Amino acid sequence: MSHLQLIWLSSAIALLGTAMLTLTAVFGNLLTSHKNQKFQLARRQTFTYHRLISILGVVLILIHPIPLVFAQSTTGVSVASIFVPFLAEKKITIIAVGVIAxxxxxVILISSLCMKYLKQKVWRVLHYGSYLFFGLGIWHGLSISDNFEPNAEVNLLDPKKILLEVEIIILLLLLMWRVMLYRNQRKSM
Known part of the structure; x- marks a missing residue:
């Protein structure tokens, strides 16, 4: 594969991963809805889908830098720079943002897999890290270009960027819905 194909593959894997995690956010918000909690069967199915899709999304996010390592002479991404922020040779800051994300x-995945062993409030605080992940991850995705040259321009109308922008809209709508649910619950108490 050429370096451009490897970069494209990395982007495609990341986009699929973020799409799955956005879908997971939808399922997660359905789980918090009191209307859905009245239907226990639907709640169990929603939780099952939420967990499976989130694990698959995390795996895709975890593997998306691997093709970039195979194109290291173009991307400047080494195995070490995948795990240690600010070690990349090119796009240092934005790749570091991706590593932090x-x-x-x-942390979110591990806390969710260990949910039975954590206090509900601790788990919830850790799970709210999802918002931080999406913020950092989408910043990373929108700010990086397929051209790893210094000062390469990012085209926000590129189809890959538009997909991320749609995910931002979905996530913001979910966040607004979540805030409205919280306010309604507080009013009814």
Missing amino acids: LYVLL
């Missing part, structure tokens, strides 16, 4: 995502 990855660590936030891993």
Whole structure:
């Protein structure tokens, strides 16, 4: 594969991963809805889908830098720079933002897998890290270009960027819905 194909593959894997995690956010918000909680069967199915899709999304996010390592002479991404912020040779800051987002995502995943062993409030605070992950991850995705040259321009009308922009809209709508649910719950108490 050429370096351009490897960069494209990395982007495609990341976009699929973020799309799955956005879908997970939708399922997560359905789980918090009192209307959905009245239907226990639907709640169990929603939780199952939420967990499976989130694990798959995390795996895709975890593997998306691997093709970039195979194109290291073009991308400046080494194995070490995938795990240690600010070690990349090119796009240092924006790749570091992606690494930090990855660590936030891993904390969320581990806390969710260990949910039975954590206090509900601790788990909830850790799970709210999802907002931090999406913020950092989408910043990373929107700010990086397929051209790893210094000062390469980012085209926000590129189809890959538009997909991320749609995810931002979905996530903001979910956040607004979540805030409205919270306010309604507070009023009814």
